[in-house]
Amino acid sequence: MAKKQERPVRRCALCHEIRELEESHIIPKFVFRHLRKTSQGALRSLDNPNKVIQDSEKHYLLCGECEDLFSTYETKFANKIFYPYQKNAVKEFNYDSDIYYFLTSVSWRSLYLDILDFVEHSSDIGIDVDILNCLIEREKNMREYLLKKKSTVEGIENHIFFFEDIKEFFNKPKGIKPHFTFHRGETSYTFFNKSTHTYATITNMMGIILFTLYNKGEGEYWENTELINGNGRLIAENQKIQSVCGNELIDIMKRSKEGVVKTSEIQKEKIYKKIKDNPEYFTKSKAFEALKKDFNI
Numbered sequence: 030m031a032k033k034q035e036r037p038v039r040r041c042a043l044c045h046e047i048r049e050l051e052e053s054h055i056i057p058k059f060v061f062r063h064l065r066k067t068s069q070g071a072l073r074s075l076d077n078p079n080k081v082i083q084d085s086e087k088h089y090l091l092c093g094e095c096e097d098l099f100s101t102y103e104t105k106f107a108n109k110i111f112y113p114y115q116k117n118a119v120k121e122f123n124y125d126s127d128i129y130y131f132l133t134s135v136s137w138r139s140l141y142l143d144i145l146d147f148v149e150h151s152s153d154i155g156i157d158v159d160i161l162n163c164l165i166e167r168e169k170n171m172r173e174y175l176l177k178k179k180s181t182v183e184g185i186e187n188h189i190f191f192f193e194d195i196k197e198f199f200n201k202p203k204g205i206k207p208h209f210t211f212h213r214g215e216t217s218y219t220f221f222n223k224s225t226h227t228y229a230t231i232t233n234m235m236g237i238i239l240f241t242l243y244n245k246g247e248g249e250y251w252e253n254t255e256l257i258n259g260n261g262r263l264i265a266e267n268q269k270i271q272s273v274c275g276n277e278l279i280d281i282m283k284r285s286k287e288g289v290v291k292t293s294e295i296q297k298e299k300i301y302k303k304i305k306d307n308p309e310y311f312t313k314s315k316a317f318e319a320l321k322k323d324f325n326i
């Protein structure tokens with residue numbers, strides 16, 4: 030029998046107490062579960078498409094108490110927005126401050142780990158000290174809000190962009206698959222643009238794309254995307270973004286395409302054989318549905 034891995038006793042990233050840490054998902058686990066449940070075959074990582082992935086990215090980050098705190102809000106978002114959108118194509122949602130809390134907790138997890146990474150590789154990635162200071166400041170504000178020491182978070186904006194079906198895509202880079210990339214995937218990372226001074230965390234949850242802005246460049250335009258810390262209504266329609274954040278969407282599609290190129294020949298053979306042996310199985314799949322939409326644009 031495999032020995033159960035011992036949990037490390039370290040400082041919890043949220044409450045800062047020295048406790049036994051649990052493995053925390055960066056992107057909430059209901060996203061990967063839903064992706065797996067609606068997939069015909071194994072799921073593969075973008076970085077290493079030859080490897081089957083069993084679970085999404087996890088890190089020893091939070092203690093049990095902080096995990097439990099977050100999970101209440103996760104369930105609420107999953108039931109109020111994620112599942113209705115994925116399963117029943119619901120496009121209009123009433124939300125409250127609990128949803129704002131959830132979104133902040135998702136971006137905070139990503140930001141926390143990315144700051145550690147940025148600090149470690151600061152010279153390689155060329156991050157300026159003022160950008161780092163801004164991100165560190167925001168992380169602190171978010172942490173205090175998540176711990177309920179403060180009722181608001183200074184300096185951030187939460188936006189949700191629904192990646193709806195598209196019919197046209199002007200200047201589409203060759204070979205990219207927008208629907209397949211966003212509807213059949215998940216990702217989360219922090220980025221910064223040194224010329225526009227836009228810093229944000231982006232998280233794709235199968236087409237529900239969360240942007241948390243830590244600094245908004247001049248002349249940016251976001252329409253029908255922002256969620257306030259209170260009651261509001263969110264509609265997956267007539268949303269517009271004019272921002273360098275849009276470039277990240279293109280980058281995610283390009284990386285997804287590279288992943289396909291990296292898939293080994295043996296792996297490709299196996300996948301093609303599976304489709305050839307049982308074409309009906311594939312044509313009924315969610316992956317095929319997304320690919321069909323990509324062939325049409």
Ligand SMILES: [Zn+2]
Pocket residue numbers: 041042043044045046091092093094095096
């Ligand atoms: Zn804790």
